[in-house]
Amino acid sequence: MMTTRIRHSLTVRITHWIIALSGILLLFSGFGQLPLYKRYYVIKIPGLAWSSNYEITLVIHYLAAAIFTAAVCFHLVYHYRRREFGILPKRGDIGDSIKGFKAMFGLGDELHHEKFQAKQRIIYTIIGVTSLLLIVTGLIKSYKNLGAIVLDPMLLQWMAFIHTITGGIFMMLFLAHVAALLLKNHRPMIPSMITGKIDREYAEKHHPGW
Numbered sequence: 589m590m591t592t593r594i595r596h597s598l599t600v601r602i603t604h605w606i607i608a609l610s611g612i613l614l615l616f617s618g619f620g621q622l623p624l625y626k627r628y629y630v631i632k633i634p635g636l637a638w639s640s641n642y643e644i645t646l647v648i649h650y651l652a653a654a655i656f657t658a659a660v661c662f663h664l665v666y667h668y669r670r671r672e673f674g675i676l677p678k679r680g681d682i683g684d685s686i687k688g689f690k691a692m693f694g695l696g697d698e699l700h701h702e703k704f705q706a707k708q709r710i711i712y713t714i715i716g717v718t719s720l721l722l723i724v725t726g727l728i729k730s731y732k733n734l735g736a737i738v739l740d741p742m743l744l745q746w747m748a749f750i751h752t753i754t755g756g757i758f759m760m761l762f763l764a765h766v767a768a769l770l771l772k773n774h775r776p777m778i779p780s781m782i783t784g785k786i787d788r789e790y791a792e793k794h795h796p797g798w
């Protein structure tokens with residue numbers, strides 16, 4: 589019989605899926621505002637005719653942004669208060685990530701990984717910084733929309749520019765995150781974000797220091 593061990597608590601799983609679902613809605617509604625969907629015929633897909641309606645994508649973007657921002661704040665406060673910092677990068681992680689990638693292709697041995705591998709700590713940091721930049725620039729853009737508020741047009745242009753660029757980066761990170769999890773040697777991690785459990789043998793092999 590396969591034995592398992594707990595990898596992610598219910599709180600962590602719920603937070604992850606709230607961030608993931610609101611993040612996907614933000615991606616879809618944000619790119620809808622550029623606007624891309626009329627040009628690329630997304631509106632022709634049955635059920636998606638609304639996708640180029642600016643008012644609709646704007647409301648979805650604001651609602652999803654509120655949920656995303658709240659969940660990210662909760663995540664930061666929750667793990668800070670519990671003193672859980674295992675996913676933050678450590679000295680030497682960039683070099684270790686390169687070794688980790690080589691090991692995936694059979695070049696060199698797997699490192700003595702902890703709960704999170706060096707490459708996971710690096711990717712977490714990149715997703716985290718990108719999300720925070722999206723939140724800060726998004727909040728400034730929202731603030732300007734509140735009404736008779738005058739902000740320096742140069743500042744606003746920069747905020748819009750950084751928001752759009754980081755939105756594109758977020759899209760690529762999302763695709764890379766899902767593609768990486770679908771790789772055969774990462775696939776056993778998927779159930780850990782659903783049921784919380786991971787195969788004990790897999791964990792001992794890939795995260796021996798955990």
Ligand code: HEM
Nearest residue numbers: 607608611612708711712715762765766769777778780781
């Ligand atoms: C916008 C959407 C998403 C965001 C922002 C996001 C973000 C993250 C972050 C920051 C981590 C921790 C770092 C890591 O282990 O790589 C993580 C872990 C994880 N994510 Fe996502 N995620 C998203 C969507 C998804 C989707 C669609 C899946 C399903 C395939 C998924 C499955 C997982 C799993 C299984 C882990 C745990 C990895 C482990 O146990 O080490 N995520 N996610």
Ligand code: HEM
Nearest residue numbers: 614615618619621653722723726727729730748751752755
């Ligand atoms: C995954 C995260 C996000 C992505 C991919 C994303 C993407 C985008 C894109 C592509 C646009 C249209 C281009 C532009 O006007 O610059 C946009 C607009 C906007 N976003 Fe986001 N965004 C995200 C998160 C947020 C958050 C967290 C907020 C607020 C806290 C926010 C607030 C806004 C606002 C106010 C606009 C302009 C709406 C208008 O036209 O008045 N976004 N976003």
